[in-house]
Amino acid sequence: MFYYRSIVFWIERRSNFPPSCCKFLYLISSVFHEAPDYLKQLIRKTRALTDKPFGVAVVLAFPHEENIRAILEEKVAVLQVYWGECSQDLVLQAHQAGVKIVPQVGSFEEAKKAVRVGVDAIIVQGLEAGGHVIGQDGLITLLPRVVDLVRGHKIPVIAAGGIVDERGYVAALALGAQGVALGTRFLATAESYAHPLYKRKLVELHKTEYTDVFGRARWPGAPHRVLKTPFFMDWRNLPSHENETNQPIIGRSLIHGVEKEIRRFAGTVPNATTTGDIESMVMYAGQGVGLIREILPASAVIKRLVKGAQDLIQEEFSSEKTSEEQI
Template sequence: MPILQTSLCDLLEIDVPIIQAPIGGAAGPALAAAVSNAGALGQVTQPYSIDLPGVRQRIKETRELTDRKFGVNMLLMPRGEPHQDVEMRIERLNAYLEEGVPIVSFFWGDPSPYVELIHSAGALVLIQVGSVAEASAAADAGVDVIIAQGWEAGGHVRGEVGTLPLIPRVIDAVAPTPVVAAGGIADGRGLAAALALGADGVYVGTRFVVSEESAAHPVYKKKLLESVESDTVYLTDLFDVGWPDAPHRSLRNTTVVNWEAAGRPPSGQRPGEGEVIATNGGVNPVLRYAIAMANSDTTGDIEALPLWAGQGVGLVNRIQPAGEIVRELVEEAEQALRRCIDLVQAVD
């Protein structure tokens, strides 16, 4: 029987206020469905390397695995001329909506060209932001939920402010729009802390990369299990092939160490630039410094690929079924919140 509920649960029709963050290739139908089946919100990513029939297929597969609500992600970073980007994205969004996707989550750009389209299909819009200004603009654009991402987060990092100061600032700026906290939340104590800050829920990424259902490569999962917070590094433009000008956080691996040893040269002059170090899906070559993450179908020098990780990685200690992660987060959060209530009573 779920106890830990916020208004976000009513809005998204979930039992507990936990959203599995879209975590690149790791977040396929199996992970999203497992999370949704456990009462949280699972999300499927749709990398642009996947064509429209593939996009539809991933949604259908997810629906076959769960009757619960799930989200589908879309990245809004520039890919060409702005008007062409908008047209291309509307085409993909129409595919999402025709397949009955109930929740669309955006990241890295302006959601305003798409909000009305999604609402007119009866679906909800989430967007992840990295600053108060971006959050306010998103609220003005009419999004339903704002995810505020702190600097601790793994993967691409939108802003430069930590989760702790960012969340209350965003809440104050966009009320009554619900706010979800992202970045460095990897156990139930983090969930409790986010709720104490006034957030309506949490967005959890790194912890779910290390779930059984995640499609991340086993070597990448093992690296995450062996790492602690000080093993992550914030990089402004190192893994930039395929997505330039986008800061990110990953583990300090051999690619990072060799670049640092070479004096941190700029793009175009880095050690091993242009070298193929892996293959995705048996056919697609992956260059050193590419954003491509190591999935189960990746072969080659896995360790040298971007090993995206948030600072919460030190709290991630074993591979578990995603449903167990959801349940553990809730139990730990309840314990943490009860401890806080006891503190108040002790003072009374």
Template sequence: MKAGGILGVEHGIVLAPMGPDVSGPKLVAAVANAGGLGLLASPVNNYDETVKAIRKIRELTDKPFGAGILLEFDNSKTIHAIYDEKVAFLQVYWGEFPKEKVDEAHKHGVKVLHQLGSVEEARKAIAAGVDCIIAQGLEAGGHIRGTVSLMALLPRIVDLVGDRDIPVVAAGSISDARGYAAALALGAKGVCLGTRFIATKEAYANEYYKQQLLKYTEQQTDRTDLYGRKTWRADVRCLDTPFHQYWKNSPDYDKLINDEPYPIIGHTTIYNAECDLRRFAGQVANQTTTGKLENMVMLAGQGVGLVHDIVPAAEIVKSLVEGVKAIMVQLTSTSRHDP
């Protein structure tokens, strides 16, 4: 196994584009400046706000970075902005991105990273000509498309890619250098981290949310479709908070929705748009969010048990890079001394 960069970026460490705006300009730039691949959580189908966010990142870094979009929604205006601004990378998730769309991205000089959760999806992404595949296991936080663990999924996708020049990046419960080394051993060229990067100085998450990550373990997350059902009923992994425990056991669980008559529990501003948050809203709390924060969804993966502090993003990148090198030296030394 070998640690190195991907897609022309110094290190094979990718910042997940956590929404709605946790992976904002400051965090993207911090990861990029540390030699990683930062991915912006793009505004949904909003040209002007996407341009503003991209230009803010450029004020903070001269390194290449990318932007992520969800294929579940119309994001044609956001994609237009990404192309016009000549962003280096486009990450797509939750749907198909066929060859004609990949070709269009390439015409604009944009490399495509497709995040997916199954071998079948990977086969389609390879046929479409994507530049990178992010294999997401069901341990991951946030939206989860697949049903297979990373340990089982990753080597299958690596085998499917074969000798094609398409790096595979591992996502799901990776929080330290040991997870990075394990992913490399399974054939990945890099890792994509979400939960670990929420607990950073630069993440645009609410401080209350960040602090909660330090208190939960891998056994205290849950996969659920409880949140955000009004617009998108999809599985997410989140912290199993007292609020979540109460409502997931409700006899009316399947009928609960973030709409009237459920109460407004908070307010937030997301990319300059003011929003009321009803109970069971799918948005996590950002730095502008007020209200009953303890009753809001807190997305997190099973790697949360390894998150013990809130540090600058650059420290995480450095610890991963130096840590995985130390692990490889140790493994090499051990193998040389084996009989």
């Protein structure tokens, strides 16, 4: 078993609207420690399951050089990087291996650096996103600025943060994005590796909060958006000197094949193997969680997203045409 970090959808701008040419790309999550052999196995297992292109997401805040070398040797379609410098050298390494490189940014300044080093696309993460959030700007203001920045560079822009349905998808397209990246919506699917209780909370709870309560020792200075679970609400004002290192063990999980202890306030989400006090574990979610009303197969989410976007755009075009005819 392994995780999908997110699924990216994009529209080819050459195609006519309503969009008939929607494509998607799976991004699998790398490990947070150097494990190149395991990562190669993970990539090969994924290849055995699909003939479609996919990518691997790497958090640059953790040891990653050997892992990136393994990813490039396996020549996946996309290397997606986050929370660290997407350097000119890294871009050159990826391109020499025939791999596209896509950083996820949370600020206009990060986007400018990405353009300067010659990346292949940019994921723009708004403050609405679930999990670890690197920026302070909302998607509706940051996204069009980045779209304007890349104009003339032929760099696709992908929107992330709070998007869970066709309305968010179309809104992102209207702001100039070529596509969207969804994370929280795919946690709440039948195939997701999230713990069943975590999935249920994604449907039951509608509010999130931007905080730094979880994982302070392992990933300092990394704020995150979580569900407002009863446990979180009890501890949301945790003193800044407290962290997970001196807390009791509340559960265990198999993570990338290795059993890990989970301490209170750890940044580890409960997965399908997790045992213990699930209610007291972190549950990341974006602000769009209030629009998630049921657990669906991933295929149904994709179909609704694409068909819904087509219908919305067709309705808009039809209403504009009718208005013009009346004039």
